Amino acid sequence: MIRPRTPSGVLELLPREQIAFQRMLDVIRRNYERFGFLPIETPVFELSEVLLTKSGGETERQVYFVQSTGTLEKQEEGLPEMALHFDLTVPLARYVAEHEHSLSFPFRRYQMQRVYRGERAQRGRFREFHQCDIDVIGKDTLSIRYDAEVLAVIHAVFAEMGIGDFRIQLNNRKLMRGFFESLDVTDSEQQSAVLREVDKLDKRGGDAVRETLAGPGFGLATDTVQKILDFVAVRSSDHADALARLDALDGLRGATETFRQGLAELREVLALVRALGVPDSHYCLNLSIARGLDYYTGTVYETILTDHPQIGSICSGGRYENLASHYTRSKLPGVGISIGLSRLYWQLREAGLVSGADESSVQAMVALMGDEHLADALDIARRLRSGGINTEVQMEPRKLARQFQYASRAGIRFVVLAAEDELARGVVTVKDLSREQQYEVVREELADTLQVELEQARALAGR
Amino acid sequence: MIRPRTPSGVLELLPREQIAFQRMLDVIRRNYERFGFLPIETPVFELSEVLLTKSGGETERQVYFVQSTGTLEKQEEGLPEMALHFDLTVPLARYVAEHEHSLSFPFRRYQMQRVYRGERAQRGRFREFHQCDIDVIGKDTLSIRYDAEVLAVIHAVFAEMGIGDFRIQLNNRKLMRGFFESLDVTDSEQQSAVLREVDKLDKRGGDAVRETLAGPGFGLATDTVQKILDFVAVRSSDHADALARLDALDGLRGATETFRQGLAELREVLALVRALGVPDSHYCLNLSIARGLDYYTGTVYETILTDHPQIGSICSGGRYENLASHYTRSKLPGVGISIGLSRLYWQLREAGLVSGADESSVQAMVALMGDEHLADALDIARRLRSGGINTEVQMEPRKLARQFQYASRAGIRFVVLAAEDELARGVVTVKDLSREQQYEVVREELADTLQVELEQARALAGR
Numbered sequence: 001m002i003r004p005r006t007p008s009g010v011l012e013l014l015p016r017e018q019i020a021f022q023r024m025l026d027v028i029r030r031n032y033e034r035f036g037f038l039p040i041e042t043p044v045f046e047l048s049e050v051l052l053t054k055s056g057g058e059t060e061r062q063v064y065f066v067q068s069t070g071t072l073e074k075q076e077e078g079l080p081e082m083a084l085h086f087d088l089t090v091p092l093a094r095y096v097a098e099h100e101h102s103l104s105f106p107f108r109r110y111q112m113q114r115v116y117r118g119e120r121a122q123r124g125r126f127r128e129f130h131q132c133d134i135d136v137i138g139k140d141t142l143s144i145r146y147d148a149e150v151l152a153v154i155h156a157v158f159a160e161m162g163i164g165d166f167r168i169q170l171n172n173r174k175l176m177r178g179f180f181e182s183l184d185v186t187d188s189e190q191q192s193a194v195l196r197e198v199d200k201l202d203k204r205g206g207d208a209v210r211e212t213l214a215g216p217g218f219g220l221a222t223d224t225v226q227k228i229l230d231f232v233a234v235r236s237s238d239h240a241d242a243l244a245r246l247d248a249l250d251g252l253r254g255a256t257e258t259f260r261q262g263l264a265e266l267r268e269v270l271a272l273v274r275a276l277g278v279p280d281s282h283y284c285l286n287l288s289i290a291r292g293l294d295y296y297t298g299t300v301y302e303t304i305l306t307d308h309p310q311i312g313s314i315c316s317g318g319r320y321e322n323l324a325s326h327y328t329r330s331k332l333p334g335v336g337i338s339i340g341l342s343r344l345y346w347q348l349r350e351a352g353l354v355s356g357a358d359e360s361s362v363q364a365m366v367a368l369m370g371d372e373h374l375a376d377a378l379d380i381a382r383r384l385r386s387g388g389i390n391t392e393v394q395m396e397p398r399k400l401a402r403q404f405q406y407a408s409r410a411g412i413r414f415v416v417l418a419a420e421d422e423l424a425r426g427v428v429t430v431k432d433l434s435r436e437q438q439y440e441v442v443r444e445e446l447a448d449t450l451q452v453e454l455e456q457a458r459a460l461a462g463r
Numbered sequence: 464m465i466r467p468r469t470p471s472g473v474l475e476l477l478p479r480e481q482i483a484f485q486r487m488l489d490v491i492r493r494n495y496e497r498f499g500f501l502p503i504e505t506p507v508f509e510l511s512e513v514l515l516t517k518s519g520g521e522t523e524r525q526v527y528f529v530q531s532t533g534t535l536e537k538q539e540e541g542l543p544e545m546a547l548h549f550d551l552t553v554p555l556a557r558y559v560a561e562h563e564h565s566l567s568f569p570f571r572r573y574q575m576q577r578v579y580r581g582e583r584a585q586r587g588r589f590r591e592f593h594q595c596d597i598d599v600i601g602k603d604t605l606s607i608r609y610d611a612e613v614l615a616v617i618h619a620v621f622a623e624m625g626i627g628d629f630r631i632q633l634n635n636r637k638l639m640r641g642f643f644e645s646l647d648v649t650d651s652e653q654q655s656a657v658l659r660e661v662d663k664l665d666k667r668g669g670d671a672v673r674e675t676l677a678g679p680g681f682g683l684a685t686d687t688v689q690k691i692l693d694f695v696a697v698r699s700s701d702h703a704d705a706l707a708r709l710d711a712l713d714g715l716r717g718a719t720e721t722f723r724q725g726l727a728e729l730r731e732v733l734a735l736v737r738a739l740g741v742p743d744s745h746y747c748l749n750l751s752i753a754r755g756l757d758y759y760t761g762t763v764y765e766t767i768l769t770d771h772p773q774i775g776s777i778c779s780g781g782r783y784e785n786l787a788s789h790y791t792r793s794k795l796p797g798v799g800i801s802i803g804l805s806r807l808y809w810q811l812r813e814a815g816l817v818s819g820a821d822e823s824s825v826q827a828m829v830a831l832m833g834d835e836h837l838a839d840a841l842d843i844a845r846r847l848r849s850g851g852i853n854t855e856v857q858m859e860p861r862k863l864a865r866q867f868q869y870a871s872r873a874g875i876r877f878v879v880l881a882a883e884d885e886l887a888r889g890v891v892t893v894k895d896l897s898r899e900q901q902y903e904v905v906r907e908e909l910a911d912t913l914q915v916e917l918e919q920a921r922a923l924a925g926r
Contacts, residue, residue, distance in 0.1 A: 002513055004561040004790035007545055010506040012558070014565050015572070018502045034848045036825045036855025038478040039485055043591050044507065044577060045527075047470055064508075066527050066547065068581025082470055084529065095475070098467040102477050104869060108855065109478070114507060118531030128506050145837070145858040156848070275838045277845045327467035362499045374608070375738040382740045385497045385619070392499025392571065395608040406567060 009119060009127035011342045016356030016411060021345055023357065024161060025112065028132045028339060031156040032110035035149065037134050040109050042091035044116075045082040050094055052083065053326040062086075062118030064127075084116035088133045088338070089323075096137055097327035105139035106146065124350075126342050135336030137323055142333045144265050147299040147319055148272030150335050154303055154315050155278045157339070163348060165306040166314070169235075169286035172266045173296050173318070175249075176287070178259025179231055182252055183224050188294075194218065195290045198232050232288035239280045242270055246285070265298055297321045301337055311347045315339045359434070360411035361390055364450060367403045368394040369419045376418055380428060380446065384416075387447025389454070408433055414450055418443070472582060472590035474805045479819030479874060484808055486820065487624060488575060491595045491802060494619040495573035498612065500597050503572050505554040507579075508545040513557055515546065516789040525549075525581030527590075547579035551596045551801070552786075559600055560790035568602035569609065587813075589805050598799030600786055605796040607728050610762040610782055611735030613798050617766055617778050618741045620802070626811055628769040629777070632698075632749035635729045636759050636781070638712075639750070641722020642694055645715055646687050651757075657681065658753045661695050695751035702743045705733055709748070728761055760784045764800060774810045778802045822897070823874035824853055827913060830866045831857040832882045839881055843891060843909065847879075850910025852917070871896055877913055881906070 006012050013021055033039075045066050052063065065080040085091050088111045096103065112132040119125045134153060136146040151168055158166045180191045194213065201209055206229065212218065213225045220228075236242035246263055249255075266285070273283055291300045298319035305311055317337030324332050348354040364384055366377045377393050384391040392412075394403055400417075407415045417429040427440045432453070441449045469475050476484055496502075508529050515526065528543040548554050551574045559566065575595040582588045597616060599609040614631055621629045643654045660672055660681075669692065675681065676688045683691075699705035709726055712718075729748070736746055754763045761782035768774055780800030787795050811817040827847055829840045840856050847854040855875075857866055863880075870878045880892040890903045895916070904912045 001792070002516055002789055004513065004557040004787070005510065006506055006557075006561075007508060007510055010508075012505060013503070014562060015501040015503055018504060022502055033824050033853045034851075036828070036853060038824065039481045040476070040478055041481060042475060043469055043473040044579075045470060045473075045591070047468065050465055050467060053465055062531050064529050064531050066529055067543075068525050068527050071581075080530075094467040094469075098469075099477060104873060106858070116507075118534075128508070143859050149856075149858065272837075272841070275841045277842070324467070326465055329464070361496050361501065365499070374735075378735070378738045379740070388497075390496045390499060393612075395569070395612065396606050410567060 007127070008121040009125060011126060011129065011346055014356065016360065017349075019357040019361050020354055021341070022361075024341060024345065025130070025132070027161045028157050028341070029110070029112060031153060031160060032132075032134055034156065035108070035134075035153045037108040037110040037153075040092075040095060040111050041113060042085065042088070042095055042111070044114070045084055046091060046094065048079050048081060048083045050327075051085065051090055052079075053090075064116045064118055085113075086117050087115055088113060088131050089135075089336075092133070092135060092137075093324035093332075094327055096332060097324040097330070100328060100330060105137065106142055107137045108134070109137070110134045124343065124346060126346075129340060129342035132339040132341055133336060135323075135334050137332050137334040140331050140333075142335065144268050144298070145272055147265070147335050148269045148276060150317070150337055151269070151273050151283060151301060152276040152278050154301065154337055155282050158303065158315070159282075163305065163353060164308065166282065167304050167306055168283045168315075169289055169302045169304060170266065170269065170283060171285065171287055171289040171300050172262040172269075172298055173290070173300055174258050174298055175262025175266060176290065178256045178262050179252070181256045182254035182259060183227060185220070185224075190218075194220075194228065198228065198288060199290075201229075201232075201288075234285060234287040236285040238284075239270065239274060242285045243267070246270075262298075269299060291316060291318055295320055299335065308351055308353075311344075311351070314344050356411070358411060359413055362392050362410065362412050363389050363454060364391045364414040364416055365403070365407045365410075365412045366391060366393045366416045366418075367400065368397045369400065369417070370397050373418065373420075373423070376423055380416060380418060380443065383444075384447050384450065387451055389447060389450050404431070404433075414453075416446065470590070471584040472588060474589060474592065474809055477819065479823065480812075482820040482824050483817055484804070485824075487804060487808065488593070488595070490624045491620055491804070492573070492575060494616060494623060495595075495597055497619060498571070498597075498616045500571040500573040500616075503555075503558060503574050504576060505548065505551070505558055505574070507577070508547055509554060509557065511542050511544060511546045513790075514548065514553055515542075516553075527579045527581055548576075549580050550578055551576060551594050552598075552799075555596075555598060555600075556787035556795075557790055559795060560787040560793075563791060563793060568600065569605060570600045571597070572600070573597045587806065587809060589809075592803060592805035595802040595804055596799060598786075598797050600795050600797040603794050603796075605798065607731050607761070608735055610728070610798050611732045611739060613780070613800055614732070614736050614746060614764060615739040615741050617764065617800055618745050621766065621778070622745075626768065626816060627771065629745065630767050630769055631746045631778075632752055632765045632767060633729065633732065633746060634748065634750055634752040634763050635725040635732075635761055636753070636763055637721050637761055638725025638729060639753065641719045641725050642715070644719045645717035645722060646690060648683070648687075653681075657683075657691065661691065661751060662753075664692075664695075664751075697748060697750040699748040701747075702733065702737060705748045706730070709733075725761075732762060754779060754781055758783055762798060771814055771816075774807075774814070777807050819874070821874060822876055825855050825873065825875050826852050826917060827854045827877040827879055828866070828870045828873075828875045829854060829856045829879045829881070830863065831860045832863065832880070833860050836881065836883075836886070839886055843879060843881060843906065846907075847910050847913065850914055852910060852913050867894070867896075877916075879909065 064084040066082040067080045114128050115131050116128055119127050154168050197209055197212055210225055213220050214222055234245055236245050289300050289302050296318035300318035302313035303315040315337055319335040321333055322331055323334045366381045368377050381391045381393045413434045415431040422428055426443050428443050428446055429440055431438050527547040529545040530543045577591055578594050579591055582590050617631050660675055664672055673688055676683050677685055697708055699708050752763050752765050759781035763781035765776035766778040778800055782798040784796055785794055786797045829844045831840050844854045844856045876897045878894040885891055889906050891906050891909055892903055894901050
C-alpha cells in the first residue's frame with residue numbers, strides 16, 4: 001500500500017475550491033477576450049536549447065528537465081533535451097518568432113497555463129502554478145496606446161473578480177532612468193543596486209537606507225540621496241494629482257531626453273486610461289516601481305489590493321523593447337502583464353477572503369424518493385439540462401433528509417422533488433436552499449422558472 | 464540565433480485553430496457540468512513512487528521523469544523523484560484515496576488536462592495531449608444506473624460538438640467473459656489472445672482469423688471458432704433490435720452466472736439510456752468491443768463517427784471494480800470515459816472536417832480613421848464590451864482598406880466605423896462582414912443591436 005500524496009509545492013484543490021478557482025480563471029479569460037486578445041497555448045515542455053537561451057538562466061530559474069524512460073537509461077552527456085517552461089514569456093517569444101508570418105501585428109495574445117519552477121519547498125512557494133498573461137506584440141514599433149489598453153484590461157479583470165478594492169500603480173522606466181542620469185548615476189548596475197536599497201524602505205526605514213546610500217558602498221552625496229528618496233516617494237491620489245505631479249517634474253534640473261520621453265509617455269497613458277473609462281480611484285502613479293531593471297524599458301505596472309497590501313502585487317508587467325532577439329532578427333516590441341493565479345488564490349484563502357465556492361457548479365439536484373420514480377427523475381433532469389441548468393440526479397433512493405444534507409453540503413441551490421402526489425398533478429416541488437423557500441411549479445415550466453431565478457441571482461451579483 | 468521550434472509530438476495551434484480547439488473544450492466542459500460532474504485538477508507531476516505502482520508500467524508507458532537543475536547535478540541513484548502523469552486515471556485514484564474523507568460519494572468528477580507519454584515521434588502520435596475525462600466513483604458499491612448516465616453524457620457532448628453523426632457502441636465484459644466460459648475458454652490470457660485475433664477481422668478477413676483460431680496456437684474446435692465469430696459479429700440497428708439480440712442470447716447453452724449478469728446489466732443500461740432521452744440512432748450493441756481485458760469489468764463503450772470510422776473510437780471507457788487498491792483499503796468501484804481531444808482535433812483537421820474557427824473570439828472591431836477620433840473609438844469599444852461583446856480597437860489609424868482586410872482575415876464579424884459625419888449625427892456605421900451588409904445605428908444602441916445579431920446567429924447555429 002502506497003501513501004497517496006502529491007509532491008510538495010503544488011496547489012491541489014477540493015472540488016468546491018476548484019470551482020471557485022475555475023470561476024476566477026473564467027473571469028480572467030472572459031475579460032482578456034473582451035478586449036480582443038486571442039488565445040494561444042504552447043507545449044509544457046520546450047527544447048532545452050530553445051528555452052535556456054540566457055546563459056546562467058537555468059540555474060537561476062531552477063528549471064525542471066524532462067526525460068523519458070528510454071533517455072534515462074542512455075544517460076546522455078550534457079543537459080536533457082527538454083525542459084518545462086518556467087514562464088509564458090519565453091514560449092511566447094519562441095511562438096511569435098516561429099509563426100511570425102502567420103500572425104497579424106499588433107498581435108494581442110492571451111495565454112493561461114501552468115508553469116514550473118524548481119523552488120525550495122516553502123509555504124506559499126509553488127513549484128507548479130497558473131499564470132494568466134496578456135501581451136501585445138508589435139512589428140518594428142508598437143504605439144504607447146497599448147500601454148493604456150493593457151491597464152484597462154487589468155482594471156476590467158479585477159473589477160469583475162470582486163476580491164476587494166484595488167489600485168493599479170504606474171511608473172515608467174524611462175522616467176526613472178532619466179532621473180538617475182540627471183543625478184549622474186548613469187551606470188545601470190549602480191541604478192539597480194540603488195533601487196534594491198530603495199525597495200527596503202518599508203523594512204529598514206528611511207534613515208537606514210539613507211545611511212547606506214550615502215555610505216562607502218554607494219558614495220552618493222547627501223542631497224542626491226534625498227532627491228532619490230523624494231522621487232521614489234511620489235504617489236498620486238487621483239487623476240488630476242497624477243498630472244500635477246508630472247508637471248512638477250517638468251522643471252527637473254539636468255533632465256535628459258530619456259526623462260522627457262518618460263514624462264510624455266506617462267501623460268499619454270494617463271489620458272488614454274481615462275478615455276478608456278477606467279475610474280480614477282483604480283490607478284495612480286507610484287514612482288518607486290521598477291520591476292527588475294533589465295527587462296522592462298517603458299511603462300511598468302503593479303496592482304495592489306487596497307485593503308491587503310501585504311499580499312504584494314497581484315498583477316504586474318510592463319513594456320519591453322524586443323521580445324524575441326534570440327530567435328529572430330525582426331524587432332518585436334511589446335507590452336504585457338501576468339497574473340499569478342495560484343499564488344493569488346492561495347493568499348486570498350490564507351487571508352480568509354476566498355475559500356470554496358458558496359454555490360456549486362451544480363445548480364439543481366433531482367431527488368429520488370423510490371425506484372418507481374427513476375424514469376420521471378431522469379426526464380425532469382433532462383429538461384432542466386436542456387434549459388441550460390446544471391443538474392444531477394440522485395440515482396438511488398435514499399432517505400430524503402440525507403439527500404437534502406448532501407445537496408446542502410455540496411452547495412447545490414435547488415432540490416427538485418417529484419413523488420406520487422406531485423407526479424399525478426403534473427407538478428414538482430422546488431426547495432430553494434439559498435433562499436430557504438419551497439414552492440410548486442408545473443413540471444413543464446420548471447426549467448424556465450429556475451432560469452429566471454438564476455438570472456436574478458446573477459444580476460444581483462453583478463455578473 | 465537559435466531556430467525557434469517545438470519538440471516533436473506536440474500539437475501547437477495558430478490562434479484561429481486554438482479558438483476552434485477551445486470551443487470544443489468548452490462544449491465538453493459545459494456538458495460535463497450539465498450532468499453535475501465536479502471539476503478537479505491534479506499537478507502535472509506526481510511522485511514516481513505514487514505514479515508507478517504497477518511493476519513494469521514505467522517502461523510500457525514511456526513515462527517522462529522530471530528533475531530540477533539541482534537534482535540533475537547530484538545524479539542520484541534510482542529513478543528521479545517525480546514524473547509527468549501519463550493519464551488522468553492514476554491521478555484520480557491518488558486524489559480520491561488522499562481526499563476520501565472530504566468527498567461525497569458517489570463522486571462525479573471531470574478533469575480536463577494535458578497528459579504525457581514518451582511516444583516515438585510519428586505522425587498523429589502525441590507526446591503531449593489533452594484528455595477530457597469523467598468518472599463516477601462509488602464507495603463500496605456503485606449502481607449500474609451510472610453506466611447509463613455516462614453514456615448520456617457522451618451523447619450530449621457529441622450532439623453539441625457538431626462534428627457529424629456518431630454512434631456509441633456498447634458491450635459488457637461480463638457477457639463476454641461468461642460467453643467464453645460457456646465455451647470452456649476460461650483462462651483470461653487465452654481470452655485476451657483470442658480477442659486480439661478477433662480484432663484483426665477487418666484487416667485479415669474472416670477466413671484467415673478462423674484458420675489461426677483453429678490452428679495449433681489456439682487449438683479451438685471449428686464450431687467453437689464459429690460461435691466466437693458469430694458472437695463478436697453482433698451489432699444492433701436500433702433499440703428494439705438491441706433487446707431482441709439480447710433475448711436471443713438468453714438460451715445460450717452452458718451460460719454461466721457471469722453471462723446472465725452481463726445480459727441483465729446491458730438490458731438495464733439500454734432501458735435507462737432510453738429514459739435519459741438518448742435517441743435510438745446514437746447507440747447500439749457491439750459485442751466485439753473489449754477495451755483491454757484487465758481493467759474493465761462490466762460495461763464498455765466506444766464511440767465512432769458514422770461517416771469516418773477510420774478515425775477509430777473518439778470516446779471510450781467503461782466500468783471497473785476498484786479504482787485505488789494501491790492507495791487505500793476502501794473499495795471504490797467506478798465508471799468513466801475519456802475523450803482524447805488533441806488526437807480527435809488532429810484527425811478531424813487531417814480529414815478536412817475542422818480547421819480554424821470561421822469566426823474569431825473577437826466579435827467586433829472599431830476602426831480608426833484618424834487620431835482625432837481615438838477617444839470616440841475607445842468609448843464605443845468600452846460600451847460594446849460592457850454589452851458583453853468582445854471588441855478590439857484599431858489603436859492607430861491605417862488605410863480603411865487595410866483595416867477591413869485585417870478584420871476579414873481575422874474572422875471578425877462586425878467592423879464599426881465612426882468618422883466625422885457619423886459622430887456629428889450620433890450614429891455609427893456597422894459593416895457585417897458575415898452577411899455583407901452595412902447599416903447605421905444610433906451610437907447608444909450599438910451594443911444592443913449587435914447582441915441581437917449575435918444571439919440570432921447562435922440560435923441558427925443551434926448553440
